[in-house]
Amino acid sequence: MQNSEPVNPALRESATFPNEMIAHIGNMARSGRYEIRGWGAKRQVPSFDDLSFITASLSRYPLEGYRERCETKTVLGTRYATKPLELEIPITIAGMSFGSLSANAKEALGRAATAVGTSTTTGDGGMTEEERRASALLVYQCLPSRYGFNPAHLRLADAIEVVVGQGAKPGGGGMLLGQKVSERVAQMRTLPAGVDQRSASRHPDWTGPDDLTIKIGELREATNWEKPIYVKFGATRTFNDVKLAIAAGADVIVVDGMQGGTGATQDVFIEHTGIPTLPAVRLAAEAIREAGMTGQVQLVVSGGIRTGADIAKALALGADAVSIGVGMLIALGCNSPFYESDGTRVDATADYRALGTEPGFCHECQTGACPVGVTTQTPRLTERLDPAVGALRVTNYLKALTMELTTLARACGKNSVHHLEPEDLVALTIEAAAMAKVPLAGTSWIPGQGF
Amino acid sequence: MEVKAHPLATADARVLGVTAVNRFLRSLPAGTEVNVTEVRGIHNLGVGLTNSIQINVNGNAGYYLAGLCDGPSFIVNGSVGWGVGENLMSGVVRVRGNASESAAASAHGGLVVIEGDASSRAAISLKGGTLAVAGSVGHMSAFMAQAGTLLVGGDAGDSLGDSLYEAIIYVGGKIRSLGADAQIEEMGEADVALVHQLCAATGFDHIDPNNVSKVASAKQLYNFDALKDQRY
Numbered sequence: 001m002q003n004s005e006p007v008n009p010a011l012r013e014s015a016t017f018p019n020e021m022i023a024h025i026g027n028m029a030r031s032g033r034y035e036i037r038g039w040g041a042k043r044q045v046p047s048f049d050d051l052s053f054i055t056a057s058l059s060r061y062p063l064e065g066y067r068e069r070c071e072t073k074t075v076l077g078t079r080y081a082t083k084p085l086e087l088e089i090p091i092t093i094a095g096m097s098f099g100s101l102s103a104n105a106k107e108a109l110g111r112a113a114t115a116v117g118t119s120t121t122t123g124d125g126g127m128t129e130e131e132r133r134a135s136a137l138l139v140y141q142c143l144p145s146r147y148g149f150n151p152a153h154l155r156l157a158d159a160i161e162v163v164v165g166q167g168a169k170p171g172g173g174g175m176l177l178g179q180k181v182s183e184r185v186a187q188m189r190t191l192p193a194g195v196d197q198r199s200a201s202r203h204p205d206w207t208g209p210d211d212l213t214i215k216i217g218e219l220r221e222a223t224n225w226e227k228p229i230y231v232k233f234g235a236t237r238t239f240n241d242v243k244l245a246i247a248a249g250a251d252v253i254v255v256d257g258m259q260g261g262t263g264a265t266q267d268v269f270i271e272h273t274g275i276p277t278l279p280a281v282r283l284a285a286e287a288i289r290e291a292g293m294t295g296q297v298q299l300v301v302s303g304g305i306r307t308g309a310d311i312a313k314a315l316a317l318g319a320d321a322v323s324i325g326v327g328m329l330i331a332l333g334c335n336s337p338f339y340e341s342d343g344t345r346v347d348a349t350a351d352y353r354a355l356g357t358e359p360g361f362c363h364e365c366q367t368g369a370c371p372v373g374v375t376t377q378t379p380r381l382t383e384r385l386d387p388a389v390g391a392l393r394v395t396n397y398l399k400a401l402t403m404e405l406t407t408l409a410r411a412c413g414k415n416s417v418h419h420l421e422p423e424d425l426v427a428l429t430i431e432a433a434a435m436a437k438v439p440l441a442g443t444s445w446i447p448g449q450g451f
Numbered sequence: 452m453e454v455k456a457h458p459l460a461t462a463d464a465r466v467l468g469v470t471a472v473n474r475f476l477r478s479l480p481a482g483t484e485v486n487v488t489e490v491r492g493i494h495n496l497g498v499g500l501t502n503s504i505q506i507n508v509n510g511n512a513g514y515y516l517a518g519l520c521d522g523p524s525f526i527v528n529g530s531v532g533w534g535v536g537e538n539l540m541s542g543v544v545r546v547r548g549n550a551s552e553s554a555a556a557s558a559h560g561g562l563v564v565i566e567g568d569a570s571s572r573a574a575i576s577l578k579g580g581t582l583a584v585a586g587s588v589g590h591m592s593a594f595m596a597q598a599g600t601l602l603v604g605g606d607a608g609d610s611l612g613d614s615l616y617e618a619i620i621y622v623g624g625k626i627r628s629l630g631a632d633a634q635i636e637e638m639g640e641a642d643v644a645l646v647h648q649l650c651a652a653t654g655f656d657h658i659d660p661n662n663v664s665k666v667a668s669a670k671q672l673y674n675f676d677a678l679k680d681q682r683y
Contacts, residue, residue, distance in 0.1 A: 033675070146557040146576055149538055152517040163592035178674050190559070190578040190597045191616060195673040200595055204576040205515070214494045214533075218515045221473050222499025251601040258490070327631055 036175065038365025038375065039326060040168050040259045040304060045276040047304065050432030051425050052441065056410035063410035070217075070406040070415035074321050077159060077228020077251040079296045080168050080220070083229055084251075085137060085159050087321065088117025089402045090417060094256075094325035094396075095141050095161065095232075097123025099185040099197075100263030100365065102382040103130050105332055105374045108390030110134025115169040115391070116398045120192060121161060121323070124174045124199055126188050127153040130322045132386075139230065142219065144173060145199035151222060159252075160219050161230040162212070164241075165201075167260025167303040170229065170234025170274050174199030182370035182377040183237040183262050209244040216249045221372040230254050234301065235280030238272070242287035242299075252298045255284045259304025261326040264366035275315075277303035279435035282422075287319020300437060308404020310311070314419035315434060331397035332371040335362050339384040348372055348384075416435040463488035469496060476523075479504050490529065497525060503542075517544045520561070525614035536563040539580050552589070555582035558599065564653045571608065574601040576619050583653045593620050593666075594630065602649050604658050615668035621646055622666065634669040 006013075013019060020400045027035060027431035056062035060422065063070060077084035093113050098106050100123060107130045113120040119137035126148020132138055140157030142149065154160065165171060176185070176197040186193035206215045206436045216229050231245040242253050257277025288297050301314045302323035311322050326334070337352075338345040339361040348359070351371035355364045365375035373384030409417045426441040427433035433440040434447035460479065462472045464487055464588035466612070469660040473496070474485060479485060481503040490496065490510030497506055499519040508516065521540035532546030539558040556572070558580025565573075565582070571589035577596035587605035594610070596618030597600035606624035613630020620633075621642070638646075643660040650659060 146538060146578070149557065150559070151521055151538065151540060152500075154499075154519065192673070195616070198595075198674045204572065204594075205553040211514070211533070214514045216494045217469075218498050218518050221470060221495045222519045225470070225475075232485075281465065417561045 003352075024226040027152055027339055028259075036177070036264050036366050037267055037270070038261065038263050038265075038364045039270070039363035040261040041101060041271050042363075043260065043271055046278050046429065046431045046435055047276060048278060048310045050333065050429045051279070051313050051436060051438065053312070053316075053408055053424050054414060054426055055408070055424075056413045061413050062072075063413060063415060065407065065410055066444060068410065069328075069415060070405070070408065070410050071418070072107050072402055072417070076230075076298045076300070076321060078251065078298070079251045079293070081228040081251050082224075083158075083226045083228075085119060085139075087119060087137070089398065090315060090319075090405075091398060091401055092118050092139075092300065092323045093120040093177055093328055094323040095121035095139070095163070096133065096329075097121045097125035097176075097263070098128045099123070099125040099189070099377070100354060100375060101329075102352075102370075102373060102376055102385060103128060104382050104385045104387045105329075105390065106131045107134045107387040108332060108394060109328060111387065111391035112136070112394030112398060113137065115395045116402070118398065119158065122157075124176075125185065126155070128188075141232075143199065144201060144203045145189075146204065147191075147197075147199070154219070154223060157227060157230040159225075159230060160223070161232050161254065162216065162219070163252075164203075164212075164231060164233040165256075166232070167256030167274055167277070168259050168262035169265045169269045170236045170256075171201060172265065172273075173201035173264075174268050175263055177366050177368070185377060191352060205278065209248050211246070211386065212248040223229055228252055230300070233261065234273070235275045235277065235283075238280045238283040239287045243291055244282045246288065246293055246297055248296065252300060253284060253288070254300040255280045256323075257281075257301070257303030261329075262365075271274060272391055277301060277305070278317075278357055278432060281314050281317045281319050282436050285424045288318070289305040292405065304335075308406075309403045309408060311401060311405045311415070311421055312408040313425065315417055316424050317438075320418065328394055329374050330395070331394045332374050333393070334370075334374050335359050336372055339372045341384065341387065351388065379395070452659065460485040462487050463489050464493050464496065465484050465491060469493050472496065473498065473500075476500055476504065476506065477502065492532070494532070497523065509550070517563075520544075530567065535559065535565075536580070536582075539563065548585075549586070554584070558582065561637070562652065569607065573603075574599070574618070574620075574638055577601065577658045581649065583649055583655065585655055585657070587655070588628075591630070593618055596620075600649065602644065602646070602653070602655070602658075602663075604655055612666045612668070614672060615666075617668065619645075620666040621649075621658075621663040623663050626664065626666070629666065630671045633666050636665045638663070638665050 012198045073085040074090040114136040120135045121139040139159045178194045228251040230252040231250040235257045257280045297318040301319040305314035348371040370376040425438045463545040484505040494511045507620045508527040513532040515534045518537040518648040521612035525544045527546040536544045539554040539561040541560045544565040550569040552563045552570045555563040555570045557576040559578045568586035569584045573592040577599040579598040581600045583602040585604040590608035597616040601620045603622045610630035612633030646660040
């Protein structure tokens with residue numbers, strides 16, 4: 001919550017120890033532990049907001065906004081897979097587990113993705129029947145924990161994502177606190193109900209890029225070389241990681257920037273590791289280009305993607321598609337003061353306050369007490385999200401994102417969103433110019449490339 | 452009743468390559484016995500099979516032999532690389548030689564028998580399967596093992612059973628050190644019966660319920676509480 005103005009205007013808050021930091025130190029002194037929370041980095045980092053499109057005018061020719069076709073079809077997995085994933089839009093739904101999310105939330109995401117012709121992704125906890133049924137295109141994650149990992153599900157999947165790490169906690173394993181480990185979640189993960197589930201940070205049967213090559217080979221052999229294999233990691237040493245993943249035989253690279261969300265991770269991890277999505281996409285695209293794999297290895301970017309503008313900028317910098325997690329949860333009702341019950345709005349503010357938070361500030365996914373029924377396993381709360389209502393909201397969000405994306409692409413004169421390019425962009429800050437390697441607006445200057 | 456005998460099939464891994472061998476294995480009807488020859492350390496041999504066939508691997512295999520399988524039986528007349536029987540769902544894998552790291556990693560079911568020694572992280576992340584090693588296992592074995600059994604005829608390396616959940620470990624020889632939250636427990640009746648049964652199933656005659664130690668989780672890390680000074 002924002003601090004109210006002090007009564008005495010002469011009072012001065014410390015920049016080093018503002019009230020928020022005083023509260024943080026107080027919490028540590030009281031509990032003896034770190035804060036665990038959901039969502040991604042909350043602090044300001046250089047982002048796609050720091051870029052702007054230089055759209056058509058006299059020197060460029062725009063497409064007619066509502067009449068001329070702007071292609072959004074996206075194909076992932078063209079390198080080795082005999083059955084690449086064909087998506088209607090370059091916007092996918094990120095991996096989030098059943099366990100972290102309620103079954104209703106997973107189902108709503110699957111139904112929405114199916115309605116617009118895109119994919120959704122399993123998470124740390126395996127594949128549920130509801131999710132497979134709801135999702136026409138489902139990406140199956142192979143995570144370090146291997147919770148619920150089942151070769152039968154591997155064969156049922158449309159693509160496989162080997163998860164090395166994620167943007168919220170690159171180098172860290174997952175967490176699902178005991179209050180969310182219900183009987184069903186426990187059974188799927190082969191754990192006793194109510195334990196704090198700690199996922200490993202390393203895979204149990206391989207380590208390093210040379211092993212990954214063999215691991216990818218195993219997954220291909222076990223699925224007859226049909227399915228695209230993605231490799232996902234949090235954005236840290238992105239250029240080298242992408243080159244190594246390409247060398248290891250990945251069809252698709254998924255890079256998750258530091259704004260990427262999580263269901264439960266240490267706050268210190270969320271806020272102080274990784275690089276923002278903005279430089280990550282540019283570095284990954286450079287690595288793919290340098291490896292001579294443009295058009296063969298596809299790039300999916302995630303981490304704080306919210307709008308069609310974010311997506312257009314990611315595509316212009318070299319991504320083939322984006323993946324969205326937190327944005328989808330917000331579409332489902334995350335942080336809304338209300339939930340819907342039988343068509344009427346019910347105020348959930350008291351439940352937010354019981355968690356010590358407010359609508360608009362909540363990141364208490366780890367508690368399992370989600371006031372709007374998205375990140376919970378408690379039946380009383382999961383009922384607050386009707387999968388049909390949720391599916392409609394997420395479908396609308398995906399459609400609106402696509403319209404925003406094509407609006408910008410048409411204005412840049414592109415008849416495919418995949419024709420957006422760095423030359424369509426300028427930076428509004430020196431930091432963004434350096435990170436995205438596009439010129440500072442009104443100049444030809446890209447920091448690091450001379451004057 | 453007439454017993455239908457399938458002819459013994461043979462696949463030369465050097466001539467065919469791993470993908471063709473795996474396709475051939477996948478195509479075989481239940482009850483077939485097949486010899487795979489010229490293995491020469493090939494990776495990913497026999498992965499993801501669901502048919503109940505008997506596969507004799509003649510030579511040393513590389514990584515992930517029998518990984519992701521649900522049904523077949525393997526006998527390896529040689530040693531194996533990393534991750535033998537990883538994520539096994541059912542079936543039996545018997546290795547006459549030694550196994551490298553992460554044997555039976557995350558195995559949900561089935562039985563992996565190593566007649567020699569296994570390296571580090573044996574039975575890591577185990578989820579209900581059984582790994583029986585006649586010889587010794589390396590460090591961090593049964594790390595984060597959730598369910599199932601690790602039976603070790605010889606010695607266990609450092610940090611055995613670190614962060615164990617519900618899996619149980621029996622060790623015939625010396626334990627160099629226990630990992631966080633692992634403890635030695637008394638053998639109960641169920642343990643005696645299980646070790647008997649495993650010794651019979653594996654043919655291990657050098658150990659029995661009277662000369663093994665049981666290691667299980669102390670369950671002190673099941674719920675996070677920093678004030679208890681946990682080794683988190």
